[in-house]
Amino acid sequence: MVPIRSVPSTPSSLAANDFPWIIEHREDRCTLCGRCTAVCPVNAIKLSYMRQRMPKLVLNAAERKTSYRTFVGIRQKTDVSKRCVGCGMCAMVCPNQAIKPVPNPTRDRVRFQNTQKGEAWKRGGRRNEPGANLLDKIIFTRISMLTDPALDAGRHEFFMNTLLGRVLSPEEYLKRKINGGWIPPVREIFPFIIGSMSFGALSPNMWLGLLQGVAYLNEVHKIPVVMATGEGGCPPWVLKSKFLKYMILQIASGYFGWDEIIRAIPEMKCDPAAIEIKYGQGAKPGDGGLLMWFKVSKLIARLRGVPEGVDLPSPPVHQTLYSIEESVMKMIQSLSMAWDFRVPVYPKISGSNSAKAVLNNLVRNPYAAGLLIDGVDGGTGAAYNVSMDFMGHPIASNLRECYLDLCAQGKQNEIPLFAAGGVGKNGNVTQNGMALIMLGASGVHLGKYIMQAAAGCLGAEDHNRCNICNIGLCPKGITSQNPKIYRRLDPDKVAERVVDTFLAIRTEMKKIMAPLGRSQSLPIGMSDALGIADKAAAERLQIKYVC
Amino acid sequence: MCRLALKTSNEAFSPYGVFEAMEAMQEGYDGSGLGLIMRGIQFTDYSYNPRDPVLSGIAHTEEALHRLNAFMQDKGFALKYDHEFNVDLTxxxxxxxxxxxxxxxxxxESWNNLSQEEIEERLMLTRLALRKDGEEHGGDxxxxxxxxxxxxxxxxxWPLEVGKALGLDEDRIKARVCMAQGRQNTNWGINLYACHPxxxxxxxxxxxGENTAFIPIKDWLTGKGFxxxxxxxSDSEVFTHILHYVLKQLKLPLQAYKHVIxxxxxxELAEHPQGDFLLGLRNACRRLIIDGPNAVIGTLPDETCLLVMDAKKLRPATVGGKPGTWAMASEMCGVDAMIPDRDKSKDFQPMRPHTVIVPPDRQEYKIWSQFDQFPLPQAA
Structure with missing residues (x-):
């Protein structure tokens, strides 16, 4: 037994196999090029000299001695702050496939130690619940047969756009049209929307790539895709460009970037697609945005009008908030007024038991242009893990409840509901989105999925892979403000992938709509087409139980 | 797939001829339901005043009939004529x-001072009250x-059998407009209320055809609270209600029906003379967009008849005839059966933008295209 004091153990001491990801390194393949250690975003591995004793079996005591071999190898650091995040960049750059992170098959111990220095665990990503979610389990069961033949997805003409904006009841529309009254602005857009990810959360190259992709989809393919800015403003050149019409500008409780926006209004060549007022988001409901100091670069500081290198936590509520009713009314009205009532203004809230209360408030507000509900599976650049994993409401039943509430009032066409939070979490983006549309959504917002599809984000819910968007070290350059890192990301390539992604979504939408016999309008609320092999969920969502 | 036949003529005719046209199109339905509507009616046994309301229905039991009598008496309706069909239930x-x-x-009498709108509402409510009464008593x-x-x-x-069962072949009832449908039972149960029209x-x-957008349309109409x-x-009932909504609630001209569904x-609207108005109408009535495949044939109180298709036009339908007499049917053989002596080269099969109208004077049919100017100057 060795003496206790010689064991290097502290409460936070961990061995490599206590970590969520364990580096597997094959010395026989390693070329010692050092690329893996150079690329590792969190310095989890080190290239080091190691010594190995080489005992010899010699009978003659005089010749008996120990020899040593030295070699160079890769070792995983066992410091909690240097834990391997499993991003796999080492495997990506290794010329010899000599190294890779492997998920720990047993329960890691980092989860008990990630409170160093009293800091609760913060991370990027979304709720760490791997596996199929409820949306993945919904299937489309009303297949047209015989009496209404299925359509040809390849040759038929499909109308898949949706409306963003307050739509008047037919009676009210006619009345105002005849009397010359105000007709609220309505945008015809593609129902899959790039959700709000801020200029600040995303790197300049990522942002530029998204914008280029969106512009190409609109101007070349005539698919009216729009993207939301998130809280943090918009680069002035975009505000004064004709591309502004593809942007939904978000205002949130920090009002970051709104100085620039308001000042740019007189020089705007066109109106933005819409204004989104963020009251909450699915990843961290009831919590404000959080841009950690790592990412507040000179550019970001200028855009947001703040000093460099400071944490930028937005307050959980808007400062104008005396009551939600007052806040919603004031903000929607003043933002509508800023663009002379030509731009739809809608709130975004976290999925919540109280979503219906907010909705009913909006129904009676003639300026509210819609409601976006962000479910518990929504992603973020930075939040406390406890908020991400345990706060919020799943989107499916929340949306359905709101939609059925609107139906009961006959208002489902007047206030479009948009859904977000986990759409495409497991890659089934079109199926997830169309399921939500048939449950009553007018469209869906995609955030994390777009980062994964268009920029190769490595983040995942299994073993909390990567998910370090918050510290500005995104190995792909998606959420970093460090030019050395974000230069890895080619905006043109991102744009290409954005276009690929939306073209594929469009094709898959046709492949879903055609067998249902639908082509003339987006099947919003076509709940008779949906089935699920889960009785309780079927009953809750008022769709068919199938088995 | 169901079969449709409509005949409209200046001279009242027996509905049995329309049933014969249904027979000509027999491949397309299964006898699971037959519906017939007649307008411009004449009885051989009774001189009918076309302002008096006619109750059409079935009393399945004697008790139901007694309840009906009591209800109508209670509401102040006086029975003027009770048509006795020569019924042969075999x-x-x-x-x-x-x-x-x-x-x-x-x-x-108490209705004398009511406006036309109020009378129409009360007539509808009376029908609905009778329907509800039946439903509350086991559908009797x-x-x-x-x-x-x-x-x-x-x-x-089957049409001819139903015609014989009710003695319609005896020509005791004639009408200027007859519209019948033979139903192919699809995914809905056999139910008298599910029969068209x-x-x-x-x-x-x-x-x-089937209405694939039925649920969202139904949800919206139900939400109107009318x-x-x-x-x-039947999923087809929404087509009638949409037409009612457009004409009676929105008070738009008939041309608007096609622009709504x-x-x-x-x-296309960007090029249309009233594109701005029609785009707004499309947005406001977005939940009423049908997705077919359907042909819709209808009649209005002034004996106007209409025929429209869904936008995909996966169903055929033809209008043909001669001045004074016109027929619309889901199959050309149906038109042939109703008006064999017509100039077939003048037949018309409407396409995506068309609404075919036979006006009350029945001199010629009209084709309205959605690309035409929309007749609502004050709004557009």
Missing amino acids: HIEAKDRHKYLLRVYKMP LTSFAFWPDVIMIKEVG FFIQGIATMTN PGYIGYQ TPLKTE
Whole structure:
């Protein structure tokens, strides 16, 4: 037994196999090029000299001695702050496939130690619940047969756009049209929307790539895709460009970037697609945005009008908030007024038991242009893990409840509901989105999925892979403000992938709509087409139980 | 897939001829339901005043008939004529047909000072009250229509057999407009209320094909809270209610119907003289966009007849005839059976933007295109 004091153990001491990801390194393949250690975003591995004793079996005591071999190898650091995040960049750059992170098959111990220095665990990503979610389990069961033949997805003409904006009841529309009254602005857009990810959360190259992709989809393919800015403003050149019409500008409780926006209004060549007022988001409901100091670069500081290198936590509520009713009314009205009532203004809230209360408030507000509900599976650049994993409401039943509430009032066409939070979490983006549309959504917002599809984000819910968007070290350059890192990301390539992604979504939408016999309008609320092999969920969502 | 036949003529004719046209199109339905609506009616036994409302329905039991009598008396309706069909039930499957109702009533004295709109509402509510009463008593009373100058018959069986069962081949009833549908039972149960045509406040339509956008349309109409927007035993009932909504609630011209159910594309509206107005209408009525495949044939209180298709036009339908007499049918052989002596080269099969109208004067049919100027100058 060795003496206790010689064991290097502290409460936070961990061995490599206590970590969520364990580096597997094959010395026989390693070329010692050092690329893996150079690329590792969190310095989890080190290239080091190691010594190995080489005992010899010699009978003659005089010749008996120990020899040593030295070699160079890769070792995983066992410091909690240097834990391997499993991003796999080492495997990506290794010329010899000599190294890779492997998920720990047993329960890691980092989860008990990630409170160093009293800091609760913060991370990027979304709720760490791997596996199929409820949306993945919904299937489309009303297949047209015989009496209404299925359509040809390849040759038929499909109308898949949706409306963003307050739509008047037919009676009210006619009345105002005849009397010359105000007709609220309505945008015809593609129902899959790039959700709000801020200029600040995303790197300049990522942002530029998204914008280029969106512009190409609109101007070349005539698919009216729009993207939301998130809280943090918009680069002035975009505000004064004709591309502004593809942007939904978000205002949130920090009002970051709104100085620039308001000042740019007189020089705007066109109106933005819409204004989104963020009251909450699915990843961290009831919590404000959080841009950690790592990412507040000179550019970001200028855009947001703040000093460099400071944490930028937005307050959980808007400062104008005396009551939600007052806040919603004031903000929607003043933002509508800023663009002379030509731009739809809608709130975004976290999925919540109280979503219906907010909705009913909006129904009676003639300026509210819609409601976006962000479910518990929504992603973020930075939040406390406890908020991400345990706060919020799943989107499916929340949306359905709101939609059925609107139906009961006959208002489902007047206030479009948009859904977000986990759409495409497991890659089934079109199926997830169309399921939500048939449950009553007018469209869906995609955030994390777009980062994964268009920029190769490595983040995942299994073993909390990567998910370090918050510290500005995104190995792909998606959420970093460090030019050395974000230069890895080619905006043109991102744009290409954005276009690929939306073209594929469009094709898959046709492949879903055609067998249902639908082509003339987006099947919003076509709940008779949906089935699920889960009785309780079927009953809750008022769709068919199938088995 | 169902079969549709409509005939309209300046001279009243026997509905049996329309049933014969249905027979010509027999491949397309299965005898699971037959509906017939007649307008411009004449009885050989009775001189009918077309302002008096006619109750069409079935009392399945004697008790139901007594309840009906008591109800109508209570509401102040005086029975003016009770048509006794020469019933021969051996031709049909159903056994619980105590009495086919075809009764002409005189409106209550107290209604004399009511506006036309109020009268129309009360007539509808009376029909709905009778329907509800039947439903509350195990379905022993069905009421199809209660409206001036409208007869509506619905029965399960083959057209000619139903015609014989009710003695319609004896020509005791004639009409200037007859519209019939033979039903192919699809995914809905066999139910008398599921038979087309559907009727609400003088407006009737019938449809073939299935309505794939049924649930969102039904949800929207139901949400309007209008008492007549109920039923939906068939997915086609919404076509009637949309037409009613456009004409009676929105008070738009008939041309608007097609703009509501199959609006033009955004780029087409950009070129349209009233594109701005129609785009707004499309947005406001977005939940009423149908997705076919359907042909919709309808009649209005002034004996105007119409035919429209869904935008995909996966169903055929033809209009043909001669001045004074016109026929619309889901199959060309149906038109042939109703008006064999016509110039077939003048037949017309409407396409995506068309609404075919036979106006009350029946001199010629008109084709309205959605690309034409929309007749609503004050709004557009």
